[in-house]
Amino acid sequence: MGWDQDFKASAEGIVDTVRAVVQGLTNNYRRVRYLASVARSRWFTDPQDTFEQISLSRAWDYESELERQRHRRVLEEVACLRGTANWGNALELGCHDGVFTLDLASRCTHVMACDISSDACARARLRCSALSQVEVARLNVEIDTFHGKYDLIFAMDILNYVYGRDRMLGLCSKISAALERDGLLVITECRLAHYIQDGWFRSWVPAGGDIIVDLFASQPALRLVHREFHPDAGQDVGPHYMAHVIAMYEKNEEGGTIGR
Numbered sequence: 001m002g003w004d005q006d007f008k009a010s011a012e013g014i015v016d017t018v019r020a021v022v023q024g025l026t027n028n029y030r031r032v033r034y035l036a037s038v039a040r041s042r043w044f045t046d047p048q049d050t051f052e053q054i055s056l057s058r059a060w061d062y063e064s065e066l067e068r069q070r071h072r073r074v075l076e077e078v079a080c081l082r083g084t085a086n087w088g089n090a091l092e093l094g095c096h097d098g099v100f101t102l103d104l105a106s107r108c109t110h111v112m113a114c115d116i117s118s119d120a121c122a123r124a125r126l127r128c129s130a131l132s133q134v135e136v137a138r139l140n141v142e143i144d145t146f147h148g149k150y151d152l153i154f155a156m157d158i159l160n161y162v163y164g165r166d167r168m169l170g171l172c173s174k175i176s177a178a179l180e181r182d183g184l185l186v187i188t189e190c191r192l193a194h195y196i197q198d199g200w201f202r203s204w205v206p207a208g209g210d211i212i213v214d215l216f217a218s219q220p221a222l223r224l225v226h227r228e229f230h231p232d233a234g235q236d237v238g239p240h241y242m243a244h245v246i247a248m249y250e251k252n253e254e255g256g257t258i259g260r
């Protein structure tokens with residue numbers, strides 16, 4: 001190797017090292033920023049106010065094609081696991097304006113849909129007003145009680161707003177207790193950026209579809225029966241649609257506790 005080749009090889013090595021250090025620093029800066037937003041949401045903001053503002057601003061469109069594809073994939077997979085006959089009683093957590101609620105209504109005996117935002121609840125109620133089997137209630141899934149037992153519980157795109165392992169396991173425990181003996185839990189959740197999912201804080205702030213699905217799967221009360229990405233490749237579709245994980249769990253017959 002000549003002198004100029006040696007020089008080129010070491011220059012490339014230095015550039016790679018600098019790039020890795022800058023990337024590491026950037027990711028840590030983003031992680032700290034994310035943790036600050038978690039702390040703000042957990043301790044210093046009122047979630048009802050936050051989600052009321054989002055609903056009133058019409059920021060989310062659940063009738064867009066990619067959201068409808070996600071809804072359809074969920075319905076297809078539940079049909080694989082539960083058949084196409086009536087699915088019984090369903091509880092939908094975080095129904096927003098009721099787009100998915102309407103899908104469920106034609107497949108279930110009764111749908112109890114709930115959301116923390118009264119504006120979202122009013123819109124869901126209006127959308128489903130012709131359907132006597134749909135009930136919509138304003139409640140905070142972390143604080144309020146789920147009355148009754150359900151054959152199906154849907155927690156779709158709501159768990160990334162539960163901040164902290166203690167709260168996530170608390171909600172997981174409430175959900176399992178509200179499931180019938182052979183009930184089915186359906187989760188969909190955005191995967192979020194790698195720097196969040198792989199963050200050093202992930203065991204005490206579980207965030208992102210992959211981490212949340214794993215945490216629920218590790219609970220003895222639940223058995224993971226299905227897992228996929230949406231879209232299939234598991235990659236974000238541009239800046240406006242984050243890749244999701246779709247997961248389904250059956251309640252373990254022996255019951256089992258939550259809290260590992």
Ligand SMILES: C[S@@+](CC[C@H](N)C(=O)[O-])C[C@H]1O[C@@H](n2cnc3c(N)ncnc32)[C@H](O)[C@@H]1O
Nearest residue numbers: 051094096115116117139140141142156157158
């Ligand atoms: C991202 S939207 C998901 C809509 C729908 N589930 C779907 O997947 O198409 C999340 C919804 O959850 C509601 N939400 C967030 N935190 C909540 C809580 N603690 N209790 C009840 N609803 C909540 C929000 O108001 C919002 O309407």
